Amino acid sequence: MAARPDPRRDRTVQRRTPGDPSLDIARFPAVQRLLRSRAFPLGLVVAGQVVMWLVVAAGFLGAAVPGRNFATVFTWYFWFAVFLLLTVTVGRGWCLVCPFGGQAQWLQRLSFTGRGRRSLTLGWTWPARWGRWGLIVSAGLFILVTWAEEFFRAAAPGDPVFTAYFALFMIALALATFLLFERRTFCRYLCPLSAVVGVAGATGVVAGFRARNPDRCLTCATKACVRDAQDGHGCPWYVWPASAESNLLCGLCAECFKRCPYDNVGLFVQPPLTSVVEPSHRRLDAAWAVALLLGLAVFQQVNALSAYRRLDAWLNRTLHFPGYPNPLDYVGIICLVAAVAGGGVWLTMRALRREGPPAEGGSFAQWFTPLMYGLSPLMASDILARQLPKLWGHVLSVLPAAANPFALHRGLWGASASPLWHLRLVAPGAVVPTQLVVVGAGLAASLYATARIVRGELDGMTDRPRLVHAVSTAAILGVGAAIALLYLAMRGTP
Numbered sequence: 001m002a003a004r005p006d007p008r009r010d011r012t013v014q015r016r017t018p019g020d021p022s023l024d025i026a027r028f029p030a031v032q033r034l035l036r037s038r039a040f041p042l043g044l045v046v047a048g049q050v051v052m053w054l055v056v057a058a059g060f061l062g063a064a065v066p067g068r069n070f071a072t073v074f075t076w077y078f079w080f081a082v083f084l085l086l087t088v089t090v091g092r093g094w095c096l097v098c099p100f101g102g103q104a105q106w107l108q109r110l111s112f113t114g115r116g117r118r119s120l121t122l123g124w125t126w127p128a129r130w131g132r133w134g135l136i137v138s139a140g141l142f143i144l145v146t147w148a149e150e151f152f153r154a155a156a157p158g159d160p161v162f163t164a165y166f167a168l169f170m171i172a173l174a175l176a177t178f179l180l181f182e183r184r185t186f187c188r189y190l191c192p193l194s195a196v197v198g199v200a201g202a203t204g205v206v207a208g209f210r211a212r213n214p215d216r217c218l219t220c221a222t223k224a225c226v227r228d229a230q231d232g233h234g235c236p237w238y239v240w241p242a243s244a245e246s247n248l249l250c251g252l253c254a255e256c257f258k259r260c261p262y263d264n265v266g267l268f269v270q271p272p273l274t275s276v277v278e279p280s281h282r283r284l285d286a287a288w289a290v291a292l293l294l295g296l297a298v299f300q301q302v303n304a305l306s307a308y309r310r311l312d313a314w315l316n317r318t319l320h321f322p323g324y325p326n327p328l329d330y331v332g333i334i335c336l337v338a339a340v341a342g343g344g345v346w347l348t349m350r351a352l353r354r355e356g357p358p359a360e361g362g363s364f365a366q367w368f369t370p371l372m373y374g375l376s377p378l379m380a381s382d383i384l385a386r387q388l389p390k391l392w393g394h395v396l397s398v399l400p401a402a403a404n405p406f407a408l409h410r411g412l413w414g415a416s417a418s419p420l421w422h423l424r425l426v427a428p429g430a431v432v433p434t435q436l437v438v439v440g441a442g443l444a445a446s447l448y449a450t451a452r453i454v455r456g457e458l459d460g461m462t463d464r465p466r467l468v469h470a471v472s473t474a475a476i477l478g479v480g481a482a483i484a485l486l487y488l489a490m491r492g493t494p
């Protein structure tokens with residue numbers, strides 16, 4: 001193996017495109033030491049494991065009252081909001097800690113640290129024709145899991161045992177997939193959280209691990225960052241650091257950083273929204289995932305309105321379905337929003353594209369994909385804002401719940417009688433303004449990103465670029481206004 005050059009003296013760093021980030025924080029000695037250590041990210045995954053199994057145990061053995069049970073309080077009042085915050089600010093930060101993928105990978109590799117070549121898996125390859133669906137499968141599974149969560153009222157929160165079952169479902173799905181398929185097939189295609197983390201995380205400031213000098217990779221004989229070898233495994237997410245151009249699929253596991261014999265991998269940070277505005281390669285599946293997740297976010301607003309409740313009750317009576325939410329209106333509202341997004345882009349494209357052969361005006365995918373990337377910050381802010389009533393109202397109860405996860409008589413530090421059970425972080429009257437602030441930030445980010453995207457990618461496909469700017473701005477403003485009006489109508493309903 002070639003000797004590692006001192007990265008602080010290496011002046012050969014070249015970036016290839018204007019969108020490539022240039023700040024490599026792995027050049028800081030402390031960060032470099034951390035990333036080289038086998039304790040990273042092992043320690044984080046272990047911490048995630050401890051909390052996850054505590055959630056499962058508390059779900060079965062803890063307090064029967066949902067608002068007092070660690071499983072429900074932690075998962076629905078704290079974790080989901082923090083997971084979204086981490087995603088929109090960092091990117092795939094959650095995947096670093098994630099106990100589901102982490103635990104399954106330990107078993108698949110028969111190792112905690114990833115050293116060695118042994119593995120316990122049938123090593124099947126995900127079929128290419130399924131792979132074309134990409135993140136749409138993950139978004140679909142997220143929608144399915146959310147329906148089940150609503151039906152069983154797990155996050156209301158309902159019976160704590162349902163939260164434990166949700167965690168066990170994720171564990172079982174991850175373990176089965178890791179044992180059947182190679183590497184992190186589960187994370188790329190099946191994990192219900194992956195689409196949310198991927199597309200909402202495009203706003204984040206961590207660009208991921210990338211080659212410092214991509215030209216060096218072209219002549220690298222080892223390709224140790226992506227190939228399995230006797231001393232370890234290649235990138236579990238199938239990412240080649242030399243060609244990564246967005247943070248969509250880098251799980252931040254640092255394996256490529258540890259294994260590159262030429263010290264040619266860095267951890268890059270970027271200005272917020274870079275992976276929305278400037279990836280040189282956009283994915284249609286990610287665009288549809290944005291449209292579907294926006295549909296889900298809108299459903300979760302609409303479901304707080306009395307008109308929706310009446311519709312849902314009527315459908316359940318008519319179809320003899322046992323309870324809210326009826327699958328027909330649930331899927332119908334989500335698909336309607338996605339169809340309106342797709343149809344709106346199609347009509348705009350037809351009306352505004354360049355005169356001449358269709359190829360010169362760009363295909364539907366060439367219009368739809370970048371415009372949905374532009375919409376992704378607003379979608380992410382909508383999902384986050386929907387969590388705020390629970391976060392502001394109950395997050396402090398996580399502390400006494402954690403101090404007494406099994407509902408013992410008094411719990412640690414008298415947790416069962418703690419005043420934190422009843423203390424709010426934000427007054428009820430301030431919940432809606434905070435939701436509007438979050439959605440306003442998402443709207444501003446989407447307007448900015450879409451303006452940049454239109455200028456850089458769509459102007460060349462039309463004779464009327466000003467009209468494209470005006471229509472896309474009006475469409476984003478319209479979606480933002482509709483979301484804001486729904487929050488006003490919901491009046492802070494959790």
Ligand code: SF4
Pocket residue numbers: 094095096098099100101102174186187188191192193194197251
């Ligand atoms: S993709 Fe899913 S299972 Fe994989 S690390 Fe991320 S959250 Fe965990």
Ligand code: SF4
Pocket residue numbers: 211216217218220221222223224225226241242259260261262263264265
């Ligand atoms: S990142 Fe390192 S191991 Fe991977 S191709 Fe480039 S030089 Fe080779």
Ligand code: SF4
Pocket residue numbers: 208209225234235236237238239240241249250251252253254255256257
């Ligand atoms: S090996 Fe490197 S490129 Fe692949 S997921 Fe881990 S950090 Fe990202």
